Amino acid sequence: MDSIVIHNLRKSYGKGRLPAVDLAGEYRIGKGEMFGIIGPDGAGKTTLFRMLATLVSPESGKAEIEGLDIVKDYRKIRTILGYMPDRFSLYPDLSVKENLEFFASVFGQSIDRNSSLIENIYCRLRPFENRMAGKLSGGMKQKLALCCSLIHSPSVLFLDEPTTGVDPSSRRELWENLAHLKANGMTIVVSTAYMDEADRCDRVAMMKEGKFLAVDSPRAIVSKFDRKLISVRSDEMFRLLNDLRSMDVVEKCYTFGDSHHMVLKPDARTDAGGIASVLEQDFGHRNVSVSEISATLEDCYMNLEDK
Amino acid sequence: MSSSSLGYLLLKETRQFVRNPFMPVVLILLPVLLMLLVPLAANMEVRDVRISIVDRDRSGMSMELIDRISRSGYFVFSSYEDTYRSAMDQLGKGNADIVLEIPRGMEKAVVRGEEVEIYIAANAVNSTKGSIGGGYLSSIVSDFSAGLRGEDGAVPLKIVPQYRYNPHLEYKLFMVPALMIVVIILIGGFFPALSIVTEKENGTIEQINVSPVRKRDFILSKVIFYGILGIFAFTVSILIAHFVYGLASNGGLLEIYVSAMIFLVFMSGFGLMISNYSDTLLQSVFLMLFFVLIFMLMSGIFTPVSSMETWSQYVSAILPTRYFVDILRSVCLKGSHFSDLTFDFIMLSVFAVVINVAAVITYRKQN
Numbered sequence: 001m002d003s004i005v006i007h008n009l010r011k012s013y014g015k016g017r018l019p020a021v022d023l024a025g026e027y028r029i030g031k032g033e034m035f036g037i038i039g040p041d042g043a044g045k046t047t048l049f050r051m052l053a054t055l056v057s058p059e060s061g062k063a064e065i066e067g068l069d070i071v072k073d074y075r076k077i078r079t080i081l082g083y084m085p086d087r088f089s090l091y092p093d094l095s096v097k098e099n100l101e102f103f104a105s106v107f108g109q110s111i112d113r114n115s116s117l118i119e120n121i122y123c124r125l126r127p128f129e130n131r132m133a134g135k136l137s138g139g140m141k142q143k144l145a146l147c148c149s150l151i152h153s154p155s156v157l158f159l160d161e162p163t164t165g166v167d168p169s170s171r172r173e174l175w176e177n178l179a180h181l182k183a184n185g186m187t188i189v190v191s192t193a194y195m196d197e198a199d200r201c202d203r204v205a206m207m208k209e210g211k212f213l214a215v216d217s218p219r220a221i222v223s224k225f226d227r228k229l230i231s232v233r234s235d236e237m238f239r240l241l242n243d244l245r246s247m248d249v250v251e252k253c254y255t256f257g258d259s260h261h262m263v264l265k266p267d268a269r270t271d272a273g274g275i276a277s278v279l280e281q282d283f284g285h286r287n288v289s290v291s292e293i294s295a296t297l298e299d300c301y302m303n304l305e306d307k
Numbered sequence: 308m309s310s311s312s313l314g315y316l317l318l319k320e321t322r323q324f325v326r327n328p329f330m331p332v333v334l335i336l337l338p339v340l341l342m343l344l345v346p347l348a349a350n351m352e353v354r355d356v357r358i359s360i361v362d363r364d365r366s367g368m369s370m371e372l373i374d375r376i377s378r379s380g381y382f383v384f385s386s387y388e389d390t391y392r393s394a395m396d397q398l399g400k401g402n403a404d405i406v407l408e409i410p411r412g413m414e415k416a417v418v419r420g421e422e423v424e425i426y427i428a429a430n431a432v433n434s435t436k437g438s439i440g441g442g443y444l445s446s447i448v449s450d451f452s453a454g455l456r457g458e459d460g461a462v463p464l465k466i467v468p469q470y471r472y473n474p475h476l477e478y479k480l481f482m483v484p485a486l487m488i489v490v491i492i493l494i495g496g497f498f499p500a501l502s503i504v505t506e507k508e509n510g511t512i513e514q515i516n517v518s519p520v521r522k523r524d525f526i527l528s529k530v531i532f533y534g535i536l537g538i539f540a541f542t543v544s545i546l547i548a549h550f551v552y553g554l555a556s557n558g559g560l561l562e563i564y565v566s567a568m569i570f571l572v573f574m575s576g577f578g579l580m581i582s583n584y585s586d587t588l589l590q591s592v593f594l595m596l597f598f599v600l601i602f603m604l605m606s607g608i609f610t611p612v613s614s615m616e617t618w619s620q621y622v623s624a625i626l627p628t629r630y631f632v633d634i635l636r637s638v639c640l641k642g643s644h645f646s647d648l649t650f651d652f653i654m655l656s657v658f659a660v661v662i663n664v665a666a667v668i669t670y671r672k673q674n
Contacts, residue, residue, distance in 0.1 A: 053517050075519065083517045089510030093326050094319070105315040106518045132326075148514070 003156055003187035004029040004052070008061035011047055020047040022210040023061070029189065029203075034182050036201030037191040038301060044210040045191040046086055049160045052189070053083040065156055079107070082154035086161045086191075088141045092134025096125055096144055099133050100151065107152035117184070118147045121177055139170030146177065157181065159190040163197060175200055195298040204297070208304050218297050225295035227303070228264040230272055231256070234285040243283045249275075254302050261293075263303060312520055316528035320502075324532075330498075334536055338490045338544040343551065345486055346479045356440035357385040359394045359403035366414035372451050376407070381443050391426070398430050405429045405440050417455060483548050484635035485608040488570070488628060490544045492599055495537035495571040497592075499529045500578035504591045507582070526670065530575045537571045548639075559638035562645060566634040569655045573627050576663035583669045602628040627658035 006027040012019035021044040029035045037045050050056045052063060054074035063070045068077050090099045100122075104111050121143050128136065133144060142162060149157065159178075163171045175197065182188055190201070198204050198218060205215045214221055234240045241260055244253040249268035253260055264270070276290040324330055358376065362369050376382050385403045388394040397403040408426040416423050427444055431437035503526075506512040515525055545563060548554040577598070585591035603609065605622055606629035612620055623629045630651040637643035637651075645652065 055513060055516055078517055078519045081517060083514075085510055085513055087510055089514050091319070091323065091511055092509065093323050098319075098322060102315065102319050103514070103518070106312070106515070106520050108311075108519075 001031050002028040003031040003033065003066060004035075004189070005064045006052075006061075007063065009048075009051065009058050009063050010060045011051055011056065011058050019059070019210050020044045021051065021058075023048075023212055027205070027212065027215060029187060031187055032182060032185045033187055033203065034178065034201045035187075035189045036198045036204040037189065037207050038193070038195070038198045038204060039191075039207030039304075043207040045207055046160055047210075048207075049083070049085075049158050049189075049191065053081060053158055054078060079152070080155045082149035082152070082157040084145050084149045084157075084159045084162055086164065088145060090133050090141075090145060090148060093132060095130050095132055096136070097129045099144060100147060103148040104151045109152050111151070117153055117181070118150050120180070121150075122147050124173075138165050139167055139173075142166050142170065142174065146174070150181070154186070156187045157189070159188065161191050161193065163192060163194060171197070195296065195301065198297055206301060206304055213304050214300070221300050222295055222297055225300050225303070227251075227266065228268070228271075229293055229295050229299055230262050230264065230275060230290060231259045231293045232262060232275065232279070232288070232290050233259045234279065234288045236285060239283075240279070240285060243279065243285070247275075247278070252303060256298070256302075261299060261302070263299075312524045313528055313531070316520070316524060317532055320528060320532040324536075334494065334540055335543070337493060338540045339547065341486050341490060342483070342544045342547040346482045346552070355383050356381055356405055356436060356443070357403045358382045358405045358407060358440075358444070359386045359388055359397045360384065361388045361391050361394045361406065361408040363411040364409045364413040368414040368417065368455075369409045372409065372448070375451050376444065376447055379443065379447055381440070395428065398428060401430075403430070404436055405444060407444065479552055480554070480640055481636070482609075483552050483554055484639050485632065487541065487544045487548060487567075487635060488608055488631055489603065490540050491537055491567060491570055492574060492602060492628075494540045495533065495574035496578040496581075496599070497595055498536060498578070499533040499575050500582045500591050500595060501588060502529055502533065503579065503582035504585055504588050507586060508588060522670070526579065526667075530579070533578075534571055534575060537574070538568070541567050541571070554639045559642055559644070562638045562643070562648065563635060565645075566631055566638075566648075566652065566655060569652070569659050570627065570631045573655070573659040573662055576659065576666045579666040580662060580669060583666065602626055607632050627655055627662075630654040630658075 004027075006023055006029075008025065009021060009023045010019055011021045037048070039045055047056070051058050052065065052070060054070055054077050057071055065077050066080055068080075070077060091102070094102065100111055125140060125143055125147065128140060133141065136144065146159075146162070163174060166174070171194075178188055178190070179200075190197075192198055201218065203215060203217050204221060205212045206221070207213070214224075216224070232240065232244060237255075237260070241253060241255065244250055244260060244262050249264055249270050251263045251265045253262035255261075272290040272292045276288050279285045279288045279290070360373060362373065377384065382405075386394075386397055388397065391406070391408050394403070394406045394408065398406050406426070406428040408428075410423065410425070413423050413425075425448055427441055427448075429437040429441040429444075503512070506515070512525075516522070545554075545560075545567075578595070581591050581594050581598075585594055605615070605619055606612070606626040607615075607623060608628060612623050612629065615623065633651045634643075634648050634655070637648060
């Protein structure tokens, strides 16, 4: 059964401006699926979340969550939905415990009833139970926010960039918690800017300018990458980038960790060796290392606009 | 569901309010300081007008006139000068507020039955002191001259002004009701508006919006909580008004309270309206301040409506504060009752209903 069905959903802010979200066609997210959305800032991720979370109404099209229409049945949806916005939005002047109690009573629950779901997250917060939420560290805030959005055992959980500004160990913990929730049958939709996180999702949607450009499992997206991808290093990395970009055969070149990745034009008749000799002889680069590699999710993401 | 959700929303408001190191202090200090300090500082009563006297007659009659002036209690003698010019010097230097010149040969002329001119020059830089002091002085002089004619046998016609309801022309009695209004404006209007906009800024309003809590309950929790605070602050200020300034000592508490409630409802509706149109605290404070200044300056809180320009008198008719001021002054000073103030109460209620309806409608439109 599908947990979320999106059908031609569209929303724009103000006339004459490009729609923030413009999803043509139908997208389905299954029950218990972990669905990732990646895309640059301004791609419309947050607007999409806010529409699905019944905070803004769509301009046209429709969407259903657990069979409930996001416009007509918004009050019912709010009882089965957990939403963690992209910025910390709990009461900074209430303590950790008071925040949790408040959101529990908002949903007509008591803390104990749902403790199994949040226990392994909350146990880390318990030493700070009486601290004001505004005084917590970034990772702790995130844990508290997750607890508060899980307090009513939602069947669908929306997380808008949950790991932005969170240290690596807290990031890992969060994803372990999400895996645990998913194992309990919760549908999770998460947006992220980190490709290693997107790799953990069952399926990933690459979003740009309000549209889903590709929706598939990370592995399938990577395997569909059909261009020749080459990794290049030399002693002068900065000059190298400009030189590579000036070459005719190169369609796109970008930094990738400690090397440069470049995509060759489809009709380019050269290979790693050819590039290396051009760099050494024509441009005078030294210690050049060039190798053909297979694409990662990030390479696919970087080449989004070309498709 | 509705009543129980109001319960925990109110609990949350209380916790946040008590936790705040600033707000509870403001709630108590604001009415106390406003009510105790401002009437003392903003006293427009004219007392201790400094007078410089040029007595060129030096007769028994001139002595008697000067004695009359000193006994009135409004004047302090700053200097006796020999010439009009040196007295004007004192005025120019700011040592005197008023100069009185008694011409040479006044007594003789009066005995002969001739007209005598006495000069009064007042420094009008402090216009109230100058004009009211000058008024006092000329009334003392004309009073005196009437007494002189009376000695001739003819009974002089004397005008006796009687200032009704505020017999001593005390500015405090005019000021204190106005300050009670300021207390309600600040606490009943600013507090809920700022609290809602803070939730907008923190993003907490989103968390409430994705939950099953109804917006109606959320808004209601703000209105109720800050309404109670407003009543508290108003009660503090009315206690001060009563026990310190002796206001409403002839009853009228019920009228005052009912009108304050209606006005409080208006102000909170107004605060909500402001919060609907502002996304940041800064915006809301400036918007609020703009309207509050108009409310305070154009509705007769500090200056009487009747002395305003005609066009601004029309403007004041659409300001709810004007009707509230009317009610408070009439009750406090004249001891009026509901039956005397029907029009004001109706107008105040109309404003309260209209603004709250508008606030609810514009709130809906925002989402």
